[in-house]
Amino acid sequence: xxxxxxxxxxxxxxxxxxxxxxxxxxxxxxxxxxxxxxxxxxxxxxxxxxxxxxxxxxxxxxxxxxxxxxxxxxxxxxxxxxxxxxxxxxxxxxxxxxxxxxxxxxxxxxxxxxxxxxxxxxxxxxxxxxxxxxxxxxxxxxxxxxxxxxxxxxxxxxxxxxxxxxxxxxxxxxxxxxxxxxxxxxxxxxxxxxxxxxxxxxxxxxxxxxxxxxxxxxxxxxxxxxxxxxxxxxxxxxxxxxxxxxxxxxxxxxxxxxxxxxxxxxxxxxxxxxxxxxxxxxxxxxxx
Numbered sequence: 369x370x371x372x373x374x375x376x377x378x379x380x381x382x383x384x385x386x387x388x389x390x391x392x393x394x395x396x397x398x399x400x401x402x403x404x405x406x407x408x409x410x411x412x413x414x415x416x417x418x419x420x421x422x423x424x425x426x427x428x429x430x431x432x433x434x435x436x437x438x439x440x441x442x443x444x445x446x447x448x449x450x451x452x453x454x455x456x457x458x459x460x461x462x463x464x465x466x467x468x469x470x471x472x473x474x475x476x477x478x479x480x481x482x483x484x485x486x487x488x489x490x491x492x493x494x495x496x497x498x499x500x501x502x503x504x505x506x507x508x509x510x511x512x513x514x515x516x517x518x519x520x521x522x523x524x525x526x527x528x529x530x531x532x533x534x535x536x537x538x539x540x541x542x543x544x545x546x547x548x549x550x551x552x553x554x555x556x557x558x559x560x561x562x563x564x565x566x567x568x569x570x571x572x573x574x575x576x577x578x579x580x581x582x583x584x585x586x587x588x589x590x591x592x593x594x595x596x597x598x599x600x601x602x603x604x605x606x607x608x609x610x611x612x613x614x615x616x617x618x619x620x621x622x623x624x625x626x627x628x629x630x631x632x633x634x635x636x637x638x639x640x641x642x643x644x645x646x647x648x649x650x651x652x653x654x655x656x
Contacts, residue, residue, distance in 0.1 A: 488565035501617030512559035552588030
């Protein structure tokens with residue numbers, strides 16, 4: 369959403385700001401603002417926009433949204449639709465790949481290509497990361513999985529996922545829930561390596577179960593009855609390449625700040641897209 373000075377045909381300058389809009393269709397479109405609209409726009413990532421009297425422009429099969437003097441823009445309007453959009457953006461946006469109708473289909477640009485990052489990207493000391501973190505795609509290989517603490521015993525009360533301690537036949541969590549039962553949950557620590565760097569990530573229950581193809585309870589039973597099979601299932605993912613949808617975010621512990629990576633989705637790599645991304649990166653390097 370950078371504010372740019374653009375020179376017009378009459379040799380005068382004006383301001384332009386391109387804003388990427390997205391909705392629940394997982395499709396993005398560019399909103400182009402000019403002049404005072406561009407100068408005064410105060411939206412940030414995650415803001416919802418209500419726009420009245422905008423018009424759609426088409427050029428060579430791509431589409432963009434523009435406004436004129438009679439257009440009205442309202443930031444975060446009070447409506448049920450706005451609330452649903454915010455809920456979708458916070459809960460699901462990070463896990464999906466977005467298609468843009470403002471980019472030509474043959475240009476090679478996509479959400480995957482534009483957001484492909486190496487883990488070493490986060491070692492840049494001048495990199496600014498806001499409170500929401502940076503969402504990105506990474507093509508990497510699982511190089512290690514720690515099997516010792518891949519599961520933990522959690523509270524069996526409702527949706528509580530806190531660890532439990534055993535006191536006789538009673539299992540109690542930090543929320544003071546007590547039960548004679550417990551549930552196994554995944555908390556798998558994995559090392560991921562890309563072509564330049566390595567990082568450790570933690571895979572929790574909702575992503576680990578489809579990744580390993582076993583529920584946490586099934587794995588917990590195997591851990592007790594057949595430790596070799598338990599380890600074999602975990603190690604079956606080692607040295608396999610995947611597309612990891614991640615978020616890099618500042619995390620402070622004991623006054624030490626570091627980048628923590630969370631995984632929101634794991635998919636098989638699309639090597640055609642990956643090739644396009646690598647080709648685009650090579651062209652940028654050649655242009656330096």
